[in-house]
Amino acid sequence: MRWFHLLAAGALSLTLTACATSPTGRQQLTLVSDAQLNQMGAQAFQQYQQDLPTVGGTTHRYVQCVADALVSALPAEQQRGQDWQIRVFESDQANAFALPGGYMGVNTGLLQVARDQDQLAAVIGHEIAHVLARHANERVSTQTATQLGLSVLSSASGMQGPGGQQMMGALGLGAQYGILLPFSRRHESEADVLGLELMADAGFDPRASLALWENMSAQGGGQPPAWMSSHPSHGQRVGGLQAQMDSALARYQQARQAGRTPNCPRP
Template structure:
């Protein structure tokens, strides 16, 4: 029993190590990202290639042009390091209301999303959010966290003595605890950070940042998620709306300054 108690404490301590940041995100948040970015980019490119084989791109030239215009307009205001990358934006012919980003500067948007994103600024909120995931290296953080957590639990299991029903129950509980207490909240922090970075990007690009709030109201009305926030990788719609509204004033000022110079975006 003492050996199991020691292993329990050692495993918890090892799991907590993954919360110590090795670098910082664009917002100054400490990050744990241990994999080479080149390796993550390679994985992202490979995954995106497979997705393009499995899901056809939209044949609607007008919609493709609108999505590309929004993406290009936002990319144009990014820092040089990211603006000069070879971004690939694909509109997939799929009715799911979703978009995604992968390391390697890959972004996918599904046609179903365009039924909820009712104008260019609402689409810009989504595209800016996805660009932010890539820029903030969220993919690297997520994989690094999962690897560190699984390795810590595996090490603790090996050091905890002989097999027993008690040992199995304890480590099953630790696995659930790590999922809820570390991995899921970590992903929610990514989503919140991407929302706020995306808000900044879209405003600088001349899209109305107020439409980001309306987008999530549209999402909420669609009722596409019933998962409690505690057990979700995404914040609730109400949380996202509150966070966006709290950070609206400086971004709206940036947008207003562009409007005064007649430099707001006009993709469609």
């Protein structure tokens, strides 16, 4: 088990030098500066716009309206801390994304699944939560630390021959399923909770998040076992949302009483 102790020592060293806390109070490993990640986000956003056609008109105004309502519900420092932009991309894939720096994209295919402004707010709120929780930094940092640990292990234990390569491959799979994928599932679950709170604070009905996942399930398609997936299963996500729903509904009622009543007509 000497390899395990080497990895553990390396991970502990990195954690002590680059430790942060997520909005839910979870400890994070963050090795990359926000400025670097924001620059990477801007570059990736430009590449997206070169690779896929964008959609304007009423469709973009609808998506922009939902995004604006969500961003306006953020604390002032979070609104200023990102260059919040959103684009609609012509793609049949039911997908959306958010990049460091606040750059967001929604595919037209998603609008066939998110059938009203509240369901769309559940998706965009989830993506905004990824940015606010610095999940991209944590993913990059975790991958860097894992690769560094495996590299140190390979050099220290002399695993350069065919047998060593096979062993390193097995350890790589162990790192994938034991470290990297669980981190990703944790990020998704955290973004679900934070996104639910954000959509409620913006005046969108949080119960629409459950309807959205019903639509996702109805769309079909097999899923790998949860332990092999970078995302929780549909059942796990719905269960997590239901557990937070009473609190989210209370926030929603407070937002409506405070005059947050978004009205984004679907084209």
